[in-house]
Structures are given as C-alpha cells and as structure tokens.
Amino acid sequence: MKTININGIQLYKLLRLKLGEQETEELISFVKQEVEETVSYKTEHLATKEDLAKTKSEMILWAFVFWATQLAAMFAMLKALK
Numbered sequence: 205m206k207t208i209n210i211n212g213i214q215l216y217k218l219l220r221l222k223l224g225e226q227e228t229e230e231l232i233s234f235v236k237q238e239v240e241e242t243v244s245y246k247t248e249h250l251a252t253k254e255d256l257a258k259t260k261s262e263m264i265l266w267a268f269v270f271w272a273t274q275l276a277a278m279f280a281m282l283k284a285l286k
Contacts, residue, residue, distance in 0.1 A: 210218075212232065219228040 216228055216232060219231065223231065
C-alpha cells in the first residue's frame with residue numbers, strides 16, 4: 205500500500221473541486237474533530253507508573269491469598285484423613 209503525504213491545504217483544494225466549498229469545509233472540520241477526540245481519549249486512558257505499581261501490588265496480594273487458601277485446604281484435607 206502506497207502512503208500519500210498531503211497537508212490540509214492540498215486536501216482542501218482537491219476536495220473543493222469534487223465536493224464544493226461548503227461540503228469540503230464541513231468534511232475537513234468533521235475529520236479534524238474526530239481525530240482530536242480520538243487522541244484525547246487515548247491520552248486520557250494511558251497507564252501511569254502509579255497505576256502499574258498498584259496493579260502489581262494487587263496481583264501479589266491475590267497470589268498470596270490464593271496460596272494461603274490452597275495451604276489451608278491441604279491442611280484441612282490432611283486433618284480429615286487422620
């Protein structure tokens with residue numbers, strides 16, 4: 205797939221010939237708004253170092269809880285077999 209580098213002015217000139225001036229302005233405005241919203245959404249949902257540290261500590265906690273539960277279950281089974 206070939207990539208075409210085109211700036212806003214060139215795009216406007218090309219589209220104006222096909223769509224007309226008002227429709228071209230509306231289309232470019234719409235595309236610009238969608239791009240800004242997408243970039244804004246993605247930057248709002250980036251993980252910070254604090255988020256990663258919190259997630260790591262939560263995973264360690266749940267691993268310990270799982271391990272302790274398994275250990276308690278094994279002791280209960282051993283006691284039941286005696």
